[in-house]
Amino acid sequence: MASRIEPPLALLAEVTHRCPLRCPYCSNPIELDRASHELPEQEWRRVLTQAAALGVLQVHFSGGEPMVRRDLAALIGEASRCGLYSNLITSGTLGGERELQTFAAAGLKHVQLSFQDSTSNGGDRIAGLPRAHEKKIAFAKAVRAVGLPLTLNVVVHRQNVAGLAEMIEMAVALQARRIEIAHVQYYGWALANRGALLPTREQLDAATGLVETTRERLKGVLTIDYVVPDYYAVRPKSCMNGWGRQFLNVTPAGKVVPCHAAQTIADLVVPSVRDGSLADIWYHSEAFNRFRGTGWMPEPCRSCDRREIDWGGCRCQAFLLAGDASRADPVCSLSPDHSIIETARQEAQSLSHAFAYRHYG
Amino acid sequence: MDRLVVSAASILRLAPHIVFRFDETRQRWIMMAPERLMLPDEQAVEILQLMDGQTGVGTIIDTLAARYSQAPRELIARDVTAMLQDLADKGVLADGVTD
Numbered sequence A: 001m002a003s004r005i006e007p008p009l010a011l012l013a014e015v016t017h018r019c020p021l022r023c024p025y026c027s028n029p030i031e032l033d034r035a036s037h038e039l040p041e042q043e044w045r046r047v048l049t050q051a052a053a054l055g056v057l058q059v060h061f062s063g064g065e066p067m068v069r070r071d072l073a074a075l076i077g078e079a080s081r082c083g084l085y086s087n088l089i090t091s092g093t094l095g096g097e098r099e100l101q102t103f104a105a106a107g108l109k110h111v112q113l114s115f116q117d118s119t120s121n122g123g124d125r126i127a128g129l130p131r132a133h134e135k136k137i138a139f140a141k142a143v144r145a146v147g148l149p150l151t152l153n154v155v156v157h158r159q160n161v162a163g164l165a166e167m168i169e170m171a172v173a174l175q176a177r178r179i180e181i182a183h184v185q186y187y188g189w190a191l192a193n194r195g196a197l198l199p200t201r202e203q204l205d206a207a208t209g210l211v212e213t214t215r216e217r218l219k220g221v222l223t224i225d226y227v228v229p230d231y232y233a234v235r236p237k238s239c240m241n242g243w244g245r246q247f248l249n250v251t252p253a254g255k256v257v258p259c260h261a262a263q264t265i266a267d268l269v270v271p272s273v274r275d276g277s278l279a280d281i282w283y284h285s286e287a288f289n290r291f292r293g294t295g296w297m298p299e300p301c302r303s304c305d306r307r308e309i310d311w312g313g314c315r316c317q318a319f320l321l322a323g324d325a326s327r328a329d330p331v332c333s334l335s336p337d338h339s340i341i342e343t344a345r346q347e348a349q350s351l352s353h354a355f356a357y358r359h360y361g
Numbered sequence B: 001m002d003r004l005v006v007s008a009a010s011i012l013r014l015a016p017h018i019v020f021r022f023d024e025t026r027q028r029w030i031m032m033a034p035e036r037l038m039l040p041d042e043q044a045v046e047i048l049q050l051m052d053g054q055t056g057v058g059t060i061i062d063t064l065a066a067r068y069s070q071a072p073r074e075l076i077a078r079d080v081t082a083m084l085q086d087l088a089d090k091g092v093l094a095d096g097v098t099d
Helices: A041-054 A072-081 A097-106 A120-127 A132-145 A161-173 A188-192 A201-217 A278-284 A315-322 A339-347 B042-050 B057-067 B073-089
Strands: A010-014 A058-062 A085-090 A110-115 A150-156 A178-183 A223-227 A247-250 B012-014 B019-023 B028-033 B036-038 B093-095
Touching: A010 A041, A041 A072, A041 A278, A058 A072, A072 A085, A072 A097, A097 A132, A110 A132, A120 A132, A132 A150, A150 A161, A161 A178, A161 A201, A178 A201, A201 A223, A247 A278, A315 A339, B028 B042, B042 B057, B042 B073, B057 B073, B073 B093
Parallel strands: A010 A058, A010 A247, A058 A085, A085 A110, A110 A150, A150 A178, A178 A223
Antiparallel strands: B012 B093, B019 B028, B028 B036
């Protein structure tokens, strides 16, 4: 480790894996934590206090669907008392204005609401939940009615990307100030469904072109954040802006990981909030130090002039696709494993739309 | 929602849900917006500290011009307006009078 370890900026608090939706690209791990294993309120309060003391500035309450927890308002209140800027990441299918009033009073600063498509038919089918889309529209209106700023999050893939223009118009109509358009990232559930979700190159180029022109047209009205699918990139994404550099994630059962997918790395010894303080884990755990900086890197990363730009890409992707978390991210065209990605791109030309919903194993 | 256009006549304040504060851990001013952390430089901190929802942009420029008399007022006016327009486009600022 050459340079000093900086304190983290953000905490993703995955307070539960329970969720009424069954999206086939869910970012939760395949092995979902059950309700009986979730950290109780007192332990989450301790996590929030320790996070603030460690230097965390923003907390994202996420899941699963965080609103399944009855103590969510209390946790938001605790975050506010600690000076944390709090964000709710929700599907908007449980509760509405009454709950949002309580959250706002507790100090919530922002709501990020997911949509699965621009239409009810598409949205309900992808979420695997009847009337999901209609509930989300009502929830978005409730967010604005209580005066909270709203971001829409739309995950796009082969089966819904054709409706991207309508999704952006929907964001404007619902008075969102921001839309996050994220192509599916292929881990866990999404990797299992990749054949049905990965867009073609033509679809990707059309979506990217649309984002660029719309961004200009809606400047100052709607901010568009756009995450491209790294399978079509030449160089890997700077995953989490580097392992253990800015971000930490606490899972429902209290595991502490550098990213929400890190538990997929089979030989990673994952620390728990029950074993030590967040500060201990951030600075001293094997898990957080393992891929920090550049010392762990093999070639071609080690001598690459982008090694401190993309930090070797994604460790989980290296593990899932190349079988070793310390290899170069296979999406990089310089990776010896890059042919895996080329094969996946060819598979995207297939017409299969069949996917499996997420479920408890 | 229309774009907020900044001029010398504008009266601005931070939008609700924007937090501008000193961070003890990092010993610097920070600005937090939904899913965004901004690290304003010294000049931006100075401008943001003068912005109280009542003082017009023209008056802020006058204050800075008096403080930095070696720089032409015109240059200060251009820099301040550009910085505030950029923040307005990021959704960080609101109209001080109407909201």
